[in-house]
Amino acid sequence: xxxxxxxxxxxxxxxxxxxxxxxxxxxxxxxxxxxxxxxxxxxxxxxxxxxxxxxxxxxxxxxxxxxxxxxxxxxxxxxxxxxxxxxxxxxxxxxxxxxxxxxxxxxxxxxxxxxxxxxxxxxxxxxxxxxxxxxxxxxxxxxxxxxxxxxxxxxxxxxxxxxxxxxxxxxxxxxxxxxxxxxxxxxxxxxxxxxxxxxxxxxxxxxxxxxxxxxxxxxxxxxxxxxxxxxxxxxxxxxxxxxxxxxxxxxxxxxxxxxxxxxxxxxxxxxxxxxxxxxxxxxxxxxxxxxxxxxxxxxxxxxxxxxxxxxxxxxxxxxxxxx
Amino acid sequence: xxxxxxxxxxxxxxxxxxxxxxxxxxxxxxxxxxxxxxxxxxxxxxxxxxxxxxxxxxxxxxxxxxxxxxxxxxxxxxxxxxxxxxxxxxxxxxxxxxxxxxxxxxxxxxxxxxxxxxxxxxxxxxxxxxxxxxxxxxxxxxxxxxxxxxxxxxxxxxxxxxxxxxxxxxxxxxxxxxxxxxxxxxxxxxxxxxxxxxxxxxxxxxxxxxxxxxxxxxxxxxxxxxxxxxxxxxxxxxxxxxxxxxxxxxxxxx
Amino acid sequence: xxxxxxxxxxxxxxxxxxxxxxxxxxxxxxxxxxxxxxxxxxxxxxxxxxxxxxxxxxxxxxxxxxxxxxxxxxxxxxxxxxxxxxxxxxxxxxxxxxxxxxxxxxxxxxxxxxxxxxxxxxxxxxxxxxxxxxxxxxxxxxxxxxxxxxxxxxxxxxxxxxxxxxxxxxxxxxxxxxxxxxxxxxxxxxxxxxxxxxxxxxxxxxxxxxxxxxxxxxxxxxxxxxxxxxxxxxxxxxxxxxxxxxxxxxxxxxxxxxxxxxxxxxxxxxxxxxxxxxxxxxxxxxxxxxx
Numbered sequence: 001x002x003x004x005x006x007x008x009x010x011x012x013x014x015x016x017x018x019x020x021x022x023x024x025x026x027x028x029x030x031x032x033x034x035x036x037x038x039x040x041x042x043x044x045x046x047x048x049x050x051x052x053x054x055x056x057x058x059x060x061x062x063x064x065x066x067x068x069x070x071x072x073x074x075x076x077x078x079x080x081x082x083x084x085x086x087x088x089x090x091x092x093x094x095x096x097x098x099x100x101x102x103x104x105x106x107x108x109x110x111x112x113x114x115x116x117x118x119x120x121x122x123x124x125x126x127x128x129x130x131x132x133x134x135x136x137x138x139x140x141x142x143x144x145x146x147x148x149x150x151x152x153x154x155x156x157x158x159x160x161x162x163x164x165x166x167x168x169x170x171x172x173x174x175x176x177x178x179x180x181x182x183x184x185x186x187x188x189x190x191x192x193x194x195x196x197x198x199x200x201x202x203x204x205x206x207x208x209x210x211x212x213x214x215x216x217x218x219x220x221x222x223x224x225x226x227x228x229x230x231x232x233x234x235x236x237x238x239x240x241x242x243x244x245x246x247x248x249x250x251x252x253x254x255x256x257x258x259x260x261x262x263x264x265x266x267x268x269x270x271x272x273x274x275x276x277x278x279x280x281x282x283x284x285x286x287x288x289x290x291x292x293x294x295x296x297x298x299x300x301x302x303x304x305x306x307x308x309x310x311x312x313x314x315x316x317x318x319x320x321x322x323x
Numbered sequence: 324x325x326x327x328x329x330x331x332x333x334x335x336x337x338x339x340x341x342x343x344x345x346x347x348x349x350x351x352x353x354x355x356x357x358x359x360x361x362x363x364x365x366x367x368x369x370x371x372x373x374x375x376x377x378x379x380x381x382x383x384x385x386x387x388x389x390x391x392x393x394x395x396x397x398x399x400x401x402x403x404x405x406x407x408x409x410x411x412x413x414x415x416x417x418x419x420x421x422x423x424x425x426x427x428x429x430x431x432x433x434x435x436x437x438x439x440x441x442x443x444x445x446x447x448x449x450x451x452x453x454x455x456x457x458x459x460x461x462x463x464x465x466x467x468x469x470x471x472x473x474x475x476x477x478x479x480x481x482x483x484x485x486x487x488x489x490x491x492x493x494x495x496x497x498x499x500x501x502x503x504x505x506x507x508x509x510x511x512x513x514x515x516x517x518x519x520x521x522x523x524x525x526x527x528x529x530x531x532x533x534x535x536x537x538x539x540x541x542x543x544x545x546x547x548x549x550x551x552x553x554x555x556x557x558x559x560x561x562x563x564x565x566x567x568x569x570x571x572x573x574x575x576x577x
Numbered sequence: 578x579x580x581x582x583x584x585x586x587x588x589x590x591x592x593x594x595x596x597x598x599x600x601x602x603x604x605x606x607x608x609x610x611x612x613x614x615x616x617x618x619x620x621x622x623x624x625x626x627x628x629x630x631x632x633x634x635x636x637x638x639x640x641x642x643x644x645x646x647x648x649x650x651x652x653x654x655x656x657x658x659x660x661x662x663x664x665x666x667x668x669x670x671x672x673x674x675x676x677x678x679x680x681x682x683x684x685x686x687x688x689x690x691x692x693x694x695x696x697x698x699x700x701x702x703x704x705x706x707x708x709x710x711x712x713x714x715x716x717x718x719x720x721x722x723x724x725x726x727x728x729x730x731x732x733x734x735x736x737x738x739x740x741x742x743x744x745x746x747x748x749x750x751x752x753x754x755x756x757x758x759x760x761x762x763x764x765x766x767x768x769x770x771x772x773x774x775x776x777x778x779x780x781x782x783x784x785x786x787x788x789x790x791x792x793x794x795x796x797x798x799x800x801x802x803x804x805x806x807x808x809x810x811x812x813x814x815x816x817x818x819x820x821x822x823x824x825x826x827x828x829x830x831x832x833x834x835x836x837x838x839x840x841x842x843x844x845x846x847x848x849x850x851x852x853x854x855x856x857x858x859x860x861x862x863x864x865x866x867x868x
Contacts, residue, residue, distance in 0.1 A: 057413075059670055106853045112669055113613050117807045118852050120800070121845030128842040175436045182435025183421075183428040183446060186414070190422040193411020193470075200371060200409075201489060202397030202426040211432060241800070245677055252674045257413060280693075284685030291678030292660050299667040 009177055012260050016173060020166045024159060033158035039270035040165040041227055044172045046250035046262030048219040051176060053248070054256035055185065056212050057192030058108060059116045062123025063247050066217040068130060068239020069096045070224025075145040075234045076136055085148045089225040093218050100217035101210060108209040123244045130236040142235030145228045161230045168226070169263075172219070176259050188212055189257070253294050255301025264303050324349040324493060324524050325370070330379030330389075332362075332369055339365040341548040342379070347493075347526060347541075352519045354527045354535045356559075357545035363528040364406055366545070367495050371403050372396045383493070398426060400492035404482040404499065406528070412471040416462070419470050419481055420453035421446075423488030456484040461510055476507050483514070493524040500531045512538055536560070580711025585833040586826065587709070591718040591787075593825020594725035595621075598780030599802025600809065600817035601732065602773030608749035608812045609769035612661060612672050616680035617777055618799020619687075620649045624778025625790035626687055629696035638699065646778040652683060653774025657767050680795070687792040698785040721783045728776060729818055736814065745769060749812060777802075797841070804844040808851055810858030819860060 027033050049063050073092025077083040083091070107118040130137050137143060147154045155161045179185045191198040191205050199205050228234045237243065250269050255261025272290070276283035298305040325347040332340040340362040347353045355363050368374040370381055372393035381389040388396060402423070411419050428445055435442070454466050462480040465473050473481065479499060486494055496515070500508040512534045519525050519538070529535050535542060535556070542559045544551040552562045559565055599617060606614045628645030632638055660679050664672060701720050706713035735742040741764075747755040748765045756762050781790065788794075805824045809816025824844055832840040851859060 053670065059673075061673075107849075110852055110856050113607075113811060114807065114852055114856060114858075116613070116669075116673065117803065117848055121804070121849050124800070124845045125842050125849075128839065128845075132838045178438050179432060179436045182438075182442060183425065183430040183449075184432045184435035186418055186422055187425055187430050189414055189418075190411050190425075193413045193419075194409040196373065196393075196405070197409035197411060197485070198422065198425075199373075199393040200397060200403055201423050201485065202394050203422075203430075204392075204394045215432060241796070248670070249674060249677070252670050256668070256670065281685045281688035284681045284688065286685075288678040288681030288683075288685060291681070292675045293678075295667060295671045295675045295678070296660065296663045299664065299671050 009181070013170075013173065013177075016260070016263065017170060020170060023166075024162055030158040033162050035270060035274055037158060037162055037165050037230065039266050040169040041223060042246070042250055042270055043263045043266035044165075044169055044223050045220055045247055046254065046266050047172050047176050047259055048216045048223075049247050050251045050256065050259065050262045051179070051188070052212055052216040053251050054258065054261075055180060055192060056188040056209060058209055058213065059112070059119065059248075060213075060216075060244070061116050061120035061241075061248060062126070062244050063119070063216070063220060064241075064243035065123035065126035065239050066096050066100060066220040067224040067227070067243070068126050068234075068236070069099065070221030071145075071228035071234045071238050072130055072137055072224075073221070074225035074228050075143055078146055079143065080136065085146070085229060086150055089222060092225050093221045096221035097214050097218045100214045104210040104213040104217075108206065108213060120241065120244070123239060124241055127236045127239040127241070130239055137234075137236070140236060142233060145232055145234055147232070148226065148229035155230075164226065165230075168223070173259055173263070180259070192257075249291055252301060253291065255304040258301060258303045261301050261303035265301075324384065325526075326380075326382045327370070328380045328382075330366070330369060330381065331377045332365055332374060333377045338548050340369065340545075343545070343548075343550045345543050345550065345553055347524060349524050350519065350522055351540035352515060352525045352527065352538045354529060354539040354542045355545060356529065356532075356535055356542060357551070360547075361545040362548040363545055364497055365548075367403065367497050367526075367528060371401060371495060397489060400490075401495070402486040402489050402491035402493070403495035404479070404486050404497055406497040406501065408475075408478050408482060410470050410478050410481065412469075414470055416465045416468045416470045416473060416481055417450060417453050417457065420456055420484045420488050421449050423485035424449050424453065424490075426489055453484070453488060456487050457481070460484045460487070460514060476503050479503065479511075487518075491523070493526065494518065495526045495528075497528045498530065499527065500529055500534055508534060581833070583710055584712040585829045587712055587714045587718065589826035589829030590822060591714075591721050591825070592829055593822035594721045595780050595784050595798070595821075596801055596805040596824050597725055597818050597821025598728065598776050598783075599798055600805035600821045601728070601814065602777045603802055603806040604809075604812050604814060604817045605745075605769045605773040605776075607806070609745055609766050610661065612676065613803065613811075614656075614770075614773070615673060615676040615799065615803075616656060616683060617773065617802055618795035618797070619680045619683040620653065620774040620777030620795075621781035621784075621798050621802075622790060622792065622795030623649045623652060623683065623687065624781030625698070625785035625794070626691055626696055626781075626792070627778075628782045629698050629785055629790065630691055632698055633696070638701070641698075642782045645782050646775050649778030649781075650771045650775040653770040653772075654767060656774075657770035661770070662763075662766065680799070684792055684795065691792065693792060695789045695791040696785070697789045698782070700786040715787065717783070717786045721787075724779060724783055728779065732814065741765075741768065801844050804848045807848050807858055810860040813858070813860045816858060816860035820858075823859075 023036055024033065027036060045067060049060060052058050052060055070092045073095055074088045077088035077091060078085055103122060107115060110118055131140050147156060155164055187198065187203045187208055191203060191208055195205050246269055250262055250265035253268060254265025272287065273283065276286055294302065328344045330340055330343045331338060343366065355366060357363055365374065369376050372391050375390045379389065380387060383399060411422065428449060429439060429442055457463050457466055460480040460483045462477045462484065465477050483499065500511050503511065508531055515525055515527065515538045539556055541554065542556055543553045544559060544565050546568050551568055552559060552565050599621060602617045602620065603614065606612055624645045627648045628641045631641035631644055656679050660675050664675055700717045702716040704715065706715055736746055744755065744760040745765050745768065747760055748762055752762060801824065805820035806817050808824060809820030824847065827847060828840050828843050831843045
């Protein structure tokens, strides 16, 4: 019975929906709502990266670069050119997709550490450009961004924005889960498992990698645009190496190839800095210890290790510890 | 069905396959034998598009396919298994087989994300067929297993099921019996014969002589990358070159 | 050659020597364990910080430098023992996370113990620039170059001539085979971590008089070392030397002739181009998959 329960997609989705619906009533003030929103943003970004990394097996150490492109695309287009927010969002997403396609075509032939290096470089280049083109981007200090108006409605304040990101999060989870369970998702996982086997089965390995890279980058860009409007402010740090690393941590800590793993990873990465804020140096140490320890003791990530343990029939006899 | 002419492949200065020509008739079990390093797997990799030939031609159903990418060959009805298993250990056993049926399903990413009408039904039908295939090749016991948890012998069969899932016209099996025990080898032999009876062309690289002699319609013998002999099992058995070079001149194999 | 160009080349080579030391550390660990150690930059930082702190506390400079390198070596040993060894069979991404985690721990403790401020060391042999064909070079730069050359030569001897060095090489080619012929793979791993930590720290100690150091300097230096190692071809010793020097030169020339604000982007643009043209790095061997 447990196994049937764990294999179904509904319990997870129901739990997520309930939590998302209940949170605004529980959270005491705007600060906490903001933390919840930040977690949702990290979770959506994490899921986007997980499609690429966890499911398709292509590491990216520069994913925040795409988030930054979306955020700055919207910021620059709305502030300097007076483009309506929705149009700016679409244009930034399209621009990011084109960049991702061009870059993906050349770098997705690389493997392992070389791909890590190339994506890392991509992210750093984006953040350096954003820092240096100060006339457009405000340089290292960043720039202000107006609100987001769509069909006459302008979300304002944390509580309204909360619902925007809540709907996005649940939507992303559903769509990602659909994709993973579909033939297309299987093809992605197959080329992770064995590129040779995938190719022989008729899967166009290179096109599939590029497609998921573009999809993942575009989701991050759209999210970046909305985040820029929500924050009312962007700076180059958004696209920086540390942000990219944070996303990788979310994916790996929560669990590669686990959608809820990314949600869990986002919760940890969203809450931990708040808990550790003010302990300078110690926050970094604690983060590091948690990351290293999680990978050493739960190498598959927290959520997959946990479900494996729950599924294991021997656990009551204490033999079924995951991995 | 498949005609190979003057095929060569060089790795650096080494000629792994050298000027090899042969013809595989439709509906036949065609075996490729030869000592280790004779170029058998290289030949398979050339035909299935994993390597690009240095020179020569490969014609499949009267079309030149030399150098064509594996995914395009799959579309034309070619399928294969691997000597060193190529299993997706991140997927379940049955999903591995369903991967083989990739071309029969709508694998568009957006169709998947938005649950295109009919996609779910097609996928369920595919799953049922995959289960049947696993049953047919003799690993039905693992229908609910994770690929990573399966024993070697079952994985060899799983690869055959995956290769069959694409409904190929020609199937290449690279050492299907390697590492299997006597009973298992016999089961593979029966399976290969069955597949051929159902009209599939099966090409086998195999070291087990008994299996090869029992199932093959024709046999190609490679030695040091060159064609040593080609013919029916009886012709090969009595060919003095084969006996000298491959069987080592004594009667060990019988 | 114009004196301006010579000046850029001199500073480029000095910079390149530092990158070489970082890249050598990357390659050594990569060879022995297949791991890209994202904490490599922290060894450079620790070497510089520890030596500076000790000097400021009154320890004589040479002793402080040696102690700084030793501290880094001990940290390298600790990392291998407690973070890398237990995760032997983890995936590439997991090990990357572990080394990033470790780098955060090292950075955090440094911040706690020594604060956020920048540290400096006195120049080893004065600060009077030496004139050279119209350009000038700091005596400290000569120190950097000389010690870097010594280390490269020493490593060449170590890997080429000694039994344990050959064992390290054997392990990098084929772990199992090395184990079978009696190489103590565990010892090889420990050795490569300690050695690359020490080499990184030497780099840190040498450049601190020129560049100053603070708890977060290691991040960018580490990344550039990774770039240099990748440029030359991961795991290749000559590749690391070549990649480091090449990177330093290009960076200095860009800063001099094109734009100093984009000089930090140069390594990454460069590695991008190189990887696109030659996915295995400039001096790396072409990988072959056996199917």
